Amino acid sequence: MRTLIALAFFTAVALAADLSGTWSAAVTLDAGSGTATFVLKQSGDQLAGTYTGALGEATVTGTVKGDAVEWGFDHPEAGKIHYSGTLKGPSKIEGSVEYGQLGKGTFVAEKK
Numbered sequence: 001m002r003t004l005i006a007l008a009f010f011t012a013v014a015l016a017a018d019l020s021g022t023w024s025a026a027v028t029l030d031a032g033s034g035t036a037t038f039v040l041k042q043s044g045d046q047l048a049g050t051y052t053g054a055l056g057e058a059t060v061t062g063t064v065k066g067d068a069v070e071w072g073f074d075h076p077e078a079g080k081i082h083y084s085g086t087l088k089g090p091s092k093i094e095g096s097v098e099y100g101q102l103g104k105g106t107f108v109a110e111k112k
Helices: 002-016
Strands: 021-029 032-043 046-053 056-065 068-075 079-087 092-099 104-111
Touching: 021 092, 032 056, 032 104, 046 068, 079 104
Parallel strands: none
Antiparallel strands: 021 032, 021 104, 032 046, 046 056, 056 068, 068 079, 079 092, 092 104
16 A cells, blocks of 8 residues: 555656756766756646757757656757656656667766
């Protein structure tokens, strides 16, 4: 019973989370690691914002469905960049990332 209550509480927190704000993502790829900064604005289940990192700057779009979060952008040289993660509370996202031709990896993003 306690597990069910804890699960219901966590789900309510995740659903209530607003991802709007600045996020710092530690990214680990096959080719190396780095940090990306995202400034996101959430409107309903839609995300829009900006990326700043090793690939320069880009406009990002994405979605939030429950505790599942996805966003990405296109880069003229690297290709399609795609982040797919799970909310681990109101200020943390963990998941996988595909950096086009640069490879695949993982990320942990924390809200500043």
